[in-house]
Amino acid sequence: RSAMEAAAGPSRLRVGFVGAGRMAEAIAQGLIRAGKVDAKQVLASAPTDRNLCHFRALGCQTTHSNQEVLQSCSLVIFATKPQVLPAVLKEVAPVVTAEHVLVSVAAGVSLSTLEELLPPNTRVLRVSPNLPCIVQEGAMVMARGRHAGSNEAKLLQNLLEACGQCEEVPEAYVDIHTGLSGSGVAFVCTFSEALAEGAIKMGMPSALAHRIAAQTLLGTAKLLQQEGQHPAQLRTDVLTPAGTTIYGLHALEQGGLRAATMSAVEAATCRAKELSRK
Known part of the structure; x- marks a missing residue:
């Protein structure tokens, strides 16, 4: 059965993972929880048992053979470290067929590189995920x-x-997505931590401040998504003349928050491009 035929009945689709780290586990967990794939239809490979135990806990099949994954599954997600991926692709290339759909989540490995390392006409896609997939x-x-x-x-x-x-x-x-959303998780964590620390400075207990800061981020993100508004509009809704928010925003602008954030995304994107070239 090809991946396309199997798509008609998700429970019958066999999905393979080559590499069993956190991102592979997060994707597998999402697919299983959403009922897109049965756990027993998932086969993951890794050189040691260290990460495979997480897949076994989900009810998935595991192996130490990368080739076995391709022989058993038509849709295969490669989630190895980028520097390991070329060697892994060369190893599995002899068992790749026209039935396969191969997906790479390795940062910095271009589609043209993937296609060069695989048989002609192989169907390849590239995905850039981020940690909240978990x-x-x-x-x-x-x-x-x-x-x-x-x-x-x-x-x-x-x-x-x-x-x-x-x-x-x-x-x-x-590469821009890597800078915005991959690295962006760390940028947002830094901001959340700073928000909480401001409250701690003013006398709020640490654990409470961190919980409220995280919930503030979550609630704001949901509002932005559901209202479909530009962030500037939502921000204006919170501003009252001579109120608390405008005083706080003035302090943020003095600290150069916007310029620093834009520079952070730019720096992370440039680094992702640099790694892609290597």
Whole structure:
């Protein structure tokens, strides 16, 4: 059965993972929880048992053989470290067939590199996930290779929406997504921590301040998504003349928050591009 035929009945679709780290586990967990795939239809490979135990706990099949994953599954997600991926692709290339749809989540490995390392006409897609996939709130983008059509893109998008939001983009956006959303998780954590520390400074207990800061981020993000508004509009709704918020915003502007954040995304994107070139 090809991945496309299996898409008609998700419970019958066999999904393989080559590499069993946190991102692979997060995607597998999302697919299983959303009922897109049966746990027993998932096969994961890794060189040691260290990470495979997490897959076994989910009820998945595991192996130490990368080739076995491709021989058993038509849709295979490669979630190895980027520097390991070329060797892994060369190893599995002899068992890749026209039935396969291969997906890479390795940062910085281009579609053209993936296609060069695999047999001609292999259907390849690239996905850039981020850590919140672990709680099914990921922000993902995907780009398709030369031989992957809209059917493959739809199949993958449908599956990955179990882990959050997934949008198809030109490959040129993937490095920007890494800077905005991959690294952005750390930027947002830094801001959340600073928010809480401001409250701690003013006398609020630490644990409470951190809980409220995190909930403030969550609530604001939901408002932005549901209202579909530009952030500036929402911000204006909170501002009252001579009120608390405008005093706080003035302090943020004096600290150069916007410029620092834009520079952070730029620096992370440039680094992602640099790593891609290597």
